[in-house]
Amino acid sequence: MSQTIMKEISNGDPSGMLVVVTGASHVMYGPRGIGVPARISKKMQKKNQVVILLDPERQSIRREGEIPVADFLWYSAAKPCSRNCFDRAEIARVMNAAGRRREALPQDLQKGIDLGVVSPEILQNFFDLEKYPVMAELIHRFQGFRERLLADPKFLNRLAIEEAISITTTLLAQYEKRKGRFFEEIDYVLTDTIRGSVVDFFTVWLPAPTISLLSFADDGSGESVELLKGILGSLPDNAFQKGIVGQNWNINQRFASVLMGGLKLAGVGFISSIGAGVASDVLYGARRILKPSANMEVGRKRSPIWKSAAVYSCFLGTSANLRYQVIAGLIEHRLGENLMAYYDQPLIANLLSFVSRTVNSYWGTQV
Template sequence: MFVAHEQGTGPTVPGGGSGGARKQGRGDGEHNDDGGSAGLRPELEALLEKEARSISSLPTEFQGKIFDGSLTSSDLTRFFDIEKTFLIGALARIWPALRSRLVANPRFLSVMAVELIIGFVSKTAAEMKQRGSSFWSEFDFYTSDIMLELVGDFALVWLLSPTLMDFRASSRTKSAFLGLSGHLQQLPKFALQPGTTFSPGQRLACLIIKGLQFGLVGFCASVVGHSLTKGLVRLRRSLRPQSAENNVKLAPVLANSLSWGAFMALSSNMRYQAVSAIEARVLEPLLVGAPALLFTAISFLMRSANTFVGGIHWIYWAKWSGVQ
């Protein structure tokens, strides 16, 4: 629940053992042993005053970044703007991972929409061409395929999107798991993400870890998709035992899933890393001040080309690996 401070007072700083006393921000960013803050940067204090908000009303990761001095005024401004957006604001309030991406990457929603539209259109066109006159009678297979396509596209954009990282997680616990999680959070979201704080080792680790994540997503999606397809085929065969379709040999689930997972880990990972780098390092600097629609249009063309190249690469990969 959001709590606004009283008219005329400074932003409320959460603290313990003080009987609810309030402390005015002075701007040095240090924080007390009781979890409160000895100061608040003037630009952040001004934003909180403007929105009639207290620090305690912000999500915990924002409070932490205020205390350690890493929250920028642009981050806080974007957060307030997101909160006011219909539906997206409601989702952002209850979904920290989405909130983190929306704040750190203003183009997250447009890039996600572009990727999903491209995936839907290209997959539908391919399915209609492949199934021909049987498309509507095999609509259940198409539905299964298109859902898995969209899940995969969503995962690719989600995993490569910059986030509002919380560097404090690993320092608050001795847990080995959370310690590892803290280290992973400090990696760039894609290998060539802009920023001087990332070392070459961190960028290489990002490339490897994203490959493993993509491979796992691809493998699991393929297992689910092929298993669902096999289940639908068996159901059809039981209902229509005399159909000529019963003679069609189905591809093995495990071999196909391993091949697709490897393809995602290598081909998809490298291609989408390149797309993200071009958008962040070339398009965004070139299009500063330009209409957002121009960036979206160029991104759409580039991601369409990436999908086309990926489709061709998969054909060669599948033949080389022996699954087709």
């Protein structure tokens, strides 16, 4: 079927429209991008051609009197699909197999299904995540976790790996620095460790790929806040993120995502550094009050809070931002998914994350 369509596109009018009558099996995307739409969408070079796939079998799932929402799926190289992109019969099959009703889903997921921008694979991922109590709580209560876990079900694994590496290396560095004073100054150790843990959380959170359905559900208003949200929402989460339904990022948008990611991480670094500096001074003052006889000036080198915050924010916004963009987009999302597709071993993806993030952590300490 896909070869026939591509042949007609090549031989037909470069500005024409091709109508194809298919069955339900032809319009499904499948678990790894199989099906006619996935095969032809990347091969369409002429920007003004449109392929319409009619599915007469879909008529049987509509009740009499209902308004036809999508009688066809269309795929064009001119612009990304933003409405009726997936077969509703397949969506209904996934819902029925899970024994779930549309009303029980989060609001953004409901609107995404209504608009036809939620694929059967994303919906199945949602139901699979619901099987685990912790995951179910996160994806129902927190939109940020839902957007990241639907785009990458291994997001929490990557977060846990980063935090484990961060806490371990920070504690080892603090022990090497303080030696015998490690347990006496455990409060300072914990302050630095907590700051590092918070920063590393955002280094994983910010460049992680997301699937945001609100950009489709909200058509946009004239409000300046909505306009700003729309501009930010049009950027990928990292420069190497794969294109998703309704988004086809160009080189300028990918470059802008690097700058935006750098600004976000710089802000995180600045605020966390000031917080750690203030906490350190408070702890130092409390120690002097509780132990006035102790000589605590020895070994204490106090750096200016504002200068330290500026230096740390610049480091996160430049070096760290670029490294984590590569890890999240190029290594984990692209290379990791390709390895998973060939070997179907989740351990490979986790091992790749562990090795890349360990090397990155060591490299970051040397910069």
